[in-house]
Amino acid sequence: MEQEKPLILVTNDDGITAPGIRALIKLMTTIGEVYVVAPDSPQSGMGHAITVNNTLYCDKVVIEKDAPQQEYSCSGTPVDCVKLATREILPKKPDLCVSGINHGSNSAINVIYSGTMSAAVEAGIEGIPAIGFSLLDYAMDANFVPGESFIKKIVENVLQNGLPKGVVLNVNIPKLKKDEIKGIKICRQANAHWFEEFDKRTNPMGREYYWLSGKFINEDKGEDTDEWALKNGFISVVPTHFDLTAHHFIQELNNWSLHD
Amino acid sequence: MEQEKPLILVTNDDGITAPGIRALIKLMTTIGEVYVVAPDSPQSGMGHAITVNNTLYCDKVVIEKDAPQQEYSCSGTPVDCVKLATREILPKKPDLCVSGINHGSNSAINVIYSGTMSAAVEAGIEGIPAIGFSLLDYAMDANFVPGESFIKKIVENVLQNGLPKGVVLNVNIPKLKKDEIKGIKICRQANAHWFEEFDKRTNPMGREYYWLSGKFINEDKGEDTDEWALKNGFISVVPTHFDLTAHHFIQELNNWSLHD
Secondary structure, eight states, X not given: OOOOOOEEEEEOSSOTTOHHHHHHHHHHTTTSEEEEEEESSOOTTOTTOOOSSSOBOEEEEOSSTTOSSEEEEESXXXXXXXXXXXXXXXXXXXXXXXXXXXXXXXXXXXXXXXXXXXXXXHHHHTTOOEEEEEESOOOTTOOOGGGHHHHHHHHHHXXXXXXXXXXXXXXXXXXXXXXXXXXXEEOBOOOEEEXXXXXXXXXXXXXXXXXXXXXXXXXXXXXXXXHHHHHTTEXXXXXXXXXXXXXXXXXXXXXXXXXX | OOOOOOEEEEEOSSOTTOHHHHHHHHXXXXXXXXXXXXXXXXXXXXXXXXXSSSOBOEEEEOSSTTOSXXXXXXXXXXXXXXXXXXXXXXXXXXXXXXXXXXXXXXXXXXXXXXXXXXXXXXXXXXXXXXXXXXXXXXXXXXXXXXXXXXXXXXXXXXXXXXXXXXXXXXXXXXXXXXXXXXXXEEOBXXXXXXXXXXXEEEOTTSOEEEEEEEEEEEOOOOTTBHHHHHXXXXXXXXXXXXXXXXXXXXXXXXXXXXXX
């Protein structure tokens, strides 16, 4: 008897036509039955934004003729896509949600700004095993091939082992040739941050405006971080959760004079 | 010799004219020198979104005549406001960032969707002690007075004790009269989620669209959670951090067959 194929939801934040999601869809159709629900336009930096004060459109689309997957293009954020997919579009709760492959890193603190990872986290909140994939290459013609066998291995492991409640995986892939990738390393999120630099300009009407840019600064010297792994040729896998409680600080807070 | 007043940055996600931020500004001017950098329009549900593909405007404004605070209205998200404030507007690194008072709860999983809390988290990433305040009342004419003495007490404690690197506070205030509030309780984030319900409609051009809505579901029976505290008449204080690593799962992941 043939085993039923796993139902896989694919989404991203670069938009449904981005090369990164096309590569991920192609790979997932070799593993399961694939539904794609992804933003109709780039949503980078959207974090865990949801659309509360506006309407959401979601249309069935055909991006590749005769492809096995079903695809839906959505006007909302990556998190909206996951919510719409699970509640309105998918025939049942998916066995897995994969998000990406993002064009650019979501390591370290980037996880918090990332639409790619927020989509995976949203799936995790809904109890669906979920993984965000990112390649450290912002280029539109980035080469996703070297990472593919590793992505497949990680996906198969998650389908086999499951993930504990409240945990999703943040996977980053270095920009290397396949034989240069040293393997997969389980890591913690590096304690790094962005140092903002605003580019101040004047518009044609004489009004000043800014462009946000910045430098990424990693002061975390640990060799167990995602930054270290990526710099040393490894694919980083960070188990990521959404209980933001700083449990270690609860006891000390109880000693503050808040209770008189 | 007079001690220098602390420099306090005030922001929010409901927009610079919302009653909640006006109440918080008024309270903070009794404690320190206040700068306001807040969104020019409501940004609820924006999570940790940043503006990467668009321009940012930020204008000095006067909302209340002869008020002691300096105020700037910004076209971006709450996180953009904090980045702009610290890099372009404030004379020096602030001693404190307060965000809110939000019209509506940011307890439990709401912390992850909340622009109010994301602004506080962003300040925390930049090494600034930060607190997000929310009142469990979505009404525009919500009564912020009952919580004021508690907000002041929390702020004074943070200014005196500081906060450890990487920790900010998520404060939620129940919708009660002052003498009904039982006090302040240090809590963990309840393990709750939203069950989405999409309202499907047809626009005047015949195209289908959705409104996102949902039911909040708390299956966490713990008496150490923010949900429990709020239901039982307490103000909840959850220490919140932005290391999303699920440290407890690293060891098990190392046992997976990812390394052959």
